[in-house]
Amino acid sequence: MRNRSVVALLLTGLLAIALLAFGGTGILESLAGSPTPATSSSAAPVPEAPVPGPAEVRTPAAVPGPDAAPANPSGLPSISESALPAEARRTLALIRAGGPYSYSQDDKTFGNFERLLPRQSSGYYREYTVPTPGESDRGARRIVAGAGGEKYYTQDHYDSFTFIAEGS
Structure with a gap:
């Protein structure tokens, strides 16, 4: 027992x-x-912080709206949207509209195997063709878009990228 x-x-x-x-x-x-009783200590109890009244509530300054272009998270050089070739600006417009795209490879996952863009989980980046006048195939120019809204332009098939400063 x-x-x-x-x-x-x-x-x-x-x-x-x-x-x-x-x-x-x-x-x-x-x-x-x-x-449950609080553990004893020789220190004085910590007073709770006062809850702000309506006049004391602060709103964050410069909160970007839903249409605001994301900041450059990459540290790569940037290019203004207006400085892109006309074909790249048309591709940006297609991306914003959700298509339709001219190439079946567009809106597919970009692997970032070159690791020139910020590292993200698989499937984060999508790639889109920027047509090159005079080329019989897709050419070397692409726009790569991140799930966070950031977009990058390459004119040399992923050997280098520039961040696209949209709206400028």
């Missing part, structure tokens, strides 16, 4: 430790029906 009492006491202790480790003190409080 004594062994059962010891086992029951050990199981109760382990249960209490598990509740504290995985559920915090809130579970013990709800089981006991009273708040």
Whole structure:
């Protein structure tokens, strides 16, 4: 009988430790029906910060709207949208409209195997063809768009990229 009492006491202790480790003190409080006493310390209690009233609430400054172009997260040189070749500007317009695209390879995952763009999870980047006048195939020019809205232009088939500063 004594062994059962010891086992029951050990199981109760382990249960209490598990509740504290995985559920915090809130579970013990709800089981006991009273708040868990705070640990004693010689330091004075820390007062709670006051809740700001309506006049004290601050709104963030310069929050970009939904149509705002993303900042350059890459550190790569940038090019203004207006400085892009006309074909690249037309491709940007197609991307914004969601297509239709002239090439079946467009709007497909870009792997970033060259690692020139910021590292992101697989599927983050999509690529789009920028037609090159006089070329019989897709040519070397592309726009690569990130899921965060940022876009990059390459004129040399991924050997280099420039960040596109949209709207400028």
